[in-house]
Amino acid sequence: MNIPLPLILVNFKAYSQGTGANALKIAKGADLVFKETGVNIGVAPVATDIRMISESVDVPVFAQHVDPIEPGSHTGFLTVEAVKEAGAIGSLVNHSEHRLRLADIDVCINNLRKAGLVSVVCTNNEIVSSAAAALNPDFIAIEPPELIGTGIPVSKAKPEVVTGSLEAVHKVNRNVIVLCGAGITTGDDVYAALKLGAQGVLLASGVVKAKNPFDVLMSMAEAVIKVEE
Amino acid sequence: MNIPLPLILVNFKAYSQGTGANALKIAKGADLVFKETGVNIGVAPVATDIRMISESVDVPVFAQHVDPIEPGSHTGFLTVEAVKEAGAIGSLVNHSEHRLRLADIDVCINNLRKAGLVSVVCTNNEIVSSAAAALNPDFIAIEPPELIGTGIPVSKAKPEVVTGSLEAVHKVNRNVIVLCGAGITTGDDVYAALKLGAQGVLLASGVVKAKNPFDVLMSMAEAVIKVEE
């Protein structure tokens, strides 16, 4: 699975503003921004919306979580197979709101890879990022939990966490793509993140709870283009 | 939400045979049996399949699980709102493969009821069934865990668990509808369960992993009709 970079990855969480019909509207906005700018935007809706959205847009759809299980007797849990069949091309793993056991992160990364899906492992600091890198995921998204949902962008408040994590990750594993997240709400924040060396951003409320998600995504896409110029 | 009884409720778990296109096929079979016999059959697919199935069939669709949360910052968790918007009319709660904390069962039942959805709380013995009854769910499905997936029907192997749980539940709360489950694979098993006083059955592999799920469901529906004659 080849994901064009930089990537703006939007986590819809369990927000009402990002569920069902609202989710579809944001995803279509992302699709439009992608088609107008060529900047890659991923969307990560709640499990029940993955199929509807993946059938309606061309941008990549991610699951927010997969469980570290094989198909079988696991009522209410989510296999990689299920999210793949619904159209997801990857999944967040170990989000700060859904932390996993170390050995289970290894299982999720492997299950995703075997199915041809990409893994985006979320981490909270440099040392945990380097541990995650040793597990060989496709992406690591470094998100200091204390900044998530604050509107204070990690790329400005803690640039040293971004650069330190980038270095720590690549010291262990050169192949991992690093996103940064937490507090990203504007094109400027995206610009700053990419300038620090991140190959994309992971964000949520900044887009999903915005008055006009399309406008926010468009300004972020323009920031990506500005970095690339 | 008024669910016609008796109810045959089929849990698709995370079986490959009950995911995606396979899930849709079983659900359509259930729909056909319902339309030919009038016997009510519920289906509980994995979260990613709820919308696709609820848009394709007239039988009631249940979630296998909802998380005890309100909409908000809960990456990878499932609100009642999300499963409702996808077309579910209720949810399993506290399945033996997905046990919940006592206080969280209370939250799930309340969240489902506030949204107009029904709760089917799974329990493992008489005393736990009576505790669950005190929480005032719509349904209780008593399933001795040691029989789940064995093909040894609870209605034959442990009829006293079914009758004892029925009594225990109704002593605490007359309004709760009692299903029984574990090991149910044939029309005979369904017949025995209803004769013991259950108002339906909860089953999984007996249908989902059957060579011909439609045939199994049809024989179960015929057993329901035979009881009612």
Place this chain on the structure above:
Amino acid sequence: MNIPLPLILVNFKAYSQGTGANALKIAKGADLVFKETGVNIGVAPVATDIRMISESVDVPVFAQHVDPIEPGSHTGFLTVEAVKEAGAIGSLVNHSEHRLRLADIDVCINNLRKAGLVSVVCTNNEIVSSAAAALNPDFIAIEPPELIGTGIPVSKAKPEVVTGSLEAVHKVNRNVIVLCGAGITTGDDVYAALKLGAQGVLLASGVVKAKNPFDVLMSMAEAVIKVEE
């Protein structure tokens, strides 16, 4: 196991002020108050302190938690056997900071009873209290979580929760002894709780983090005596 009532039960939590040498000091203070007043005071220290304290005082020592397991391969978990051998005469179960699955509460109550130990199941509202009562524990401690640690006593802020829970519990099971907790910090709070019908209180910071735990316990014991007069 016969526990003289009313009972003042002090949960030491994982407070530094209630760990190790500090724990021993508070427990000895409780012992002294008991010996001077005859009012029964239980102490619930952290697992590592149970033996030291039970060997040093005559008041009953409780575990703060037991795991729903039998002796065996369970690294880092706590059997009823282990806390009993260390001198505990019972255990808290399902504290609001350590909620358990419904079926596991049933297991813990049974494991404790089989070993001759008492169970004190914590609950958060009336309906959950009545569910807990159906599981037949020795004690239920009703503690609205929003008041825990606030110093706002449940017996004053939400007297209807105490009386409502008492009624709900006894409607399901006459044998259960009801304590009330959350925000209890003074003799007055204890007096109010007992006047509402509780047979004791469960508290923590009000004693453990007090400047002088002995004085607080003495004033609480005096309140118990005042109620009994």
Place this chain on the structure above:
Amino acid sequence: MNIPLPLILVNFKAYSQGTGANALKIAKGADLVFKETGVNIGVAPVATDIRMISESVDVPVFAQHVDPIEPGSHTGFLTVEAVKEAGAIGSLVNHSEHRLRLADIDVCINNLRKAGLVSVVCTNNEIVSSAAAALNPDFIAIEPPELIGTGIPVSKAKPEVVTGSLEAVHKVNRNVIVLCGAGITTGDDVYAALKLGAQGVLLASGVVKAKNPFDVLMSMAEAVIKVEE
């Protein structure tokens, strides 16, 4: 904290044979073997036994688990402070029977180090071992879960897991001491493990459930001496 190597670390789990008076007897046996041979033997009893044992023997006592918390309102959880005050000089972390979330392993290692205690992080395969190494614990104990409790020694059944993990760990972090575990029951198994490059072993049932734990420990200590000759 300087731990003489090689180390034979005995996990008492929640075995009846390793709880209370039984635990004390095994620990005293370990102490005697240590005093007769000079070979370092650590014991990891259940939390309630840590203080009693650490007051009775000179060999190092480990906790089986610590929770990733600071002192405070955490009923039924175990701080590093509590196990330290009880006499533990370190703790197992992330045992296969008590897996932790990635970020929590980081917290436990840091909390232990800040308190001057050593961390022994358990892992299940090479890649997870290298991730654990990035977290900079004092020890890593590699234990393929499928061999735990089988009596089939990892050092014989899967020598490549031991050597592969040693290499993987040291590639990421030269400072980490590597133990190996799973299926270790005889002096020969210990000999083989050390010959493969491990600096000690982690074992449980092979000693705790032995007819004569002292004899087993003595033969293991002799194997250590044989390797060192």
